[in-house]
Amino acid sequence: MDWDDLRVFLAVARAESLSGAGRVLKCDAATVGRRVQRLEEAVDAPLFVKSPKGYALTEAGARLLPHAERVEQAMAGASEELSGTAGHLSGQLRIGAPDGCANYLLPQVCAAISDANPGLEIQIVALPRVFNLSKREADMAIAVSPPTAGRLTVQKLTDYKLHLAAHQDYLDSAMPIRSRADLRAHRMIGYIPDMIFDKELDYFSETGCETVALASNSVSVQMQMVRAGAGLGIVHDFAIPFTPGVVRVLPDTISLTRAFWLIRHADDRRSERLTRFAEALGQGLRAEVARLESLALGAT
Template structure:
């Protein structure tokens, strides 16, 4: 069995299609199909079952996956060691993150890391959902709750705080907010209820808000609605310094604490380059949250 064949197998397993694997590998899908067929013939067993939904792994494919991922990690570690990457970081690293973290923390944190590592390429995938590291959607991900399953390692980065907020312009034009009962007379901003991908993000239900007039699956859209005077909503404290005129409300009655976690594939812990980047990333996020919250 050749390493190139295992790379093809991993690409199909993660994308669940020949065309998706072809895009990852930059080869024609027909070539991917031939390589998979050759590997299956050599092993004497089917690795995938084709259906209208795509290519699903068979039991044999599931058993091979663990070995292929260990081989991938070993190859990556060998390349790093032979390249002598004890100095500056280089190459491409992709981070998955919820868009609040991706918009208000990661740009400056990653810029600082790259200032010391000019050959490094960083990709930030800002999506309001949980990332599947097993399918290599990202090299590492930041989450707001630790995953309960999968061959993953989880490191708590830091706590962060959130409060109700509105713009001064909105508050001048609407009735005063002296208690939670007053919120029923105000336009609330929040998540689309059936698109909340993590229970830790269900802020408004916890304070008794039943109706969200301005809703989005993106925390950045919510933030801009609030900043522009659209209504009242829950805002990350670390985002407030980026918008003049935002006022925190009912801080003695509503004060939420959540956490960021750094999530990685277990096999990647043997890769020095990713370990060093993960350490710098976690340290940078921790410092940036503390700095920005101190400005509020």
């Protein structure tokens, strides 16, 4: 059984199409199809069946998948071991993360990891949704709640805090805010209700505010609305130092705590490379959240 054919098999299994696998492998769909056929002939069993959603694994394909993934991990480990980069991480790693973490934390954390590992290429995918690690959309993902299904390993990275906040220019021109009841006279900024992809992001259900006048599915867009003086929003404390003029409002009354979780595919626990990166990522995130939140304490 040829490793290159297994690599093609994995790409099709994850992309669920020949063309999608071809884009990953940088070859045309016809070539991908021929390689799959060659592997099927080698194992004497069909590995995929064409379905309305694309290419789905057959029973034989599902049995082959974990073995192919273990070969993939072994090849990656061998490549690193023989590359002369002992003690350093190398190659490409992709992290999926919610956009708040991706925008305000990961740039600094990943820059420090990159400085310590010059041969490492880090890709940050910021999307307001849950990542599918089984399809290898990312090597690992950061989430705001731990998953309860799938062949995954989950590690809590750190707690973080959120508070109601507004730009000082807005507060200077608006009705005074002395209590939670005063919020009814103010414009609120938050998530689009039917696009909240995780219950942990339903902040306003805990504040008593029922109407969001300005909404976005992006944390960064919400923060820019707050920065523009458009109203009040629940924001990450770690984002406040990046937005001059934004201050916390009613910090002793409205205070939320959430957590970031690191999610990896269960088979990846055997990968020393990914484990070392995960350790560096966790240490960096904890330190950066603590640093930025201490700066945000002055914005009250």
